Amino acid sequence: MNLNIPNHVGIIPDGNRRWAKKNKASYVEAYFKGYEVLRFILKKLLKLGVRFVSVYVMSRDNCLKRSKMELDILNELALRGFKELREDPIVKDNKVSIKVIGDLSLVKENVRYEAKRTIDATSSYNEKALYLALCYGVKWEIEEAIRKGRLPPSLLMPPIDLIIRTGGRRRLSDFLPIPSSYAELYFTDVLWPDFNEEELIKAIKWFSSQERLFGK
Numbered sequence: 001m002n003l004n005i006p007n008h009v010g011i012i013p014d015g016n017r018r019w020a021k022k023n024k025a026s027y028v029e030a031y032f033k034g035y036e037v038l039r040f041i042l043k044k045l046l047k048l049g050v051r052f053v054s055v056y057v058m059s060r061d062n063c064l065k066r067s068k069m070e071l072d073i074l075n076e077l078a079l080r081g082f083k084e085l086r087e088d089p090i091v092k093d094n095k096v097s098i099k100v101i102g103d104l105s106l107v108k109e110n111v112r113y114e115a116k117r118t119i120d121a122t123s124s125y126n127e128k129a130l131y132l133a134l135c136y137g138v139k140w141e142i143e144e145a146i147r148k149g150r151l152p153p154s155l156l157m158p159p160i161d162l163i164i165r166t167g168g169r170r171r172l173s174d175f176l177p178i179p180s181s182y183a184e185l186y187f188t189d190v191l192w193p194d195f196n197e198e199e200l201i202k203a204i205k206w207f208s209s210q211e212r213l214f215g216k
Helices: 016-022 027-048 060-065 068-085 089-094 109-121 138-148 197-208
Strands: 008-012 052-059 096-101 128-136 162-165 184-187
Touching: 008 027, 016 027, 027 052, 027 068, 027 089, 027 197, 052 060, 052 068, 060 128, 068 109, 089 096, 096 109, 128 138, 162 197, 184 197
Parallel strands: 008 052, 008 162, 052 128, 096 128, 162 184
Antiparallel strands: none
16 A cells, blocks of 8 residues: 555544444443544554654643533543553554643643653653643643743644544644644544544545645
């Protein structure tokens, strides 16, 4: 298969709650299925040769506005995810550094603790990276950068080549706009828990067919 493989793929994994309603499942089932899909897709992207992957775990608005029940589920999933990621063969074998960008004051203390442990455990890896946008918002990021007198963290990320958004919405919803400035945008109606290898290859083939001019 002769494909133009993007260096950096961004993922907006939308549609978990609609999948739950469609399949008469709980939000817990939907989000945990979505988490397993994410691990599977990460493995496939790395195998294809993608070096960087960014995932929109939760927007800052999500963290401020979702119900307590849903936030408890998402915090529990984040806690599990950070613990598993640092021991995951996918991460270790591919030497993937885990980086987190977002307002972590909005998640539980134990999630912040596990996030730091995972970041520290993978900090020596410098060839590939998984960026997790957790409680992320660009306005917050810029305000924090001004307050601390430093560059916005997303400005230091490699540019995103391809953004895949599932769930049928045709918008970026404040997902890392700085590194996304020249990203190709692939939207699919497939709900995230149903996203699979076949759908991923469709997205990569579509990306391969795009003429990227970068303002020329």
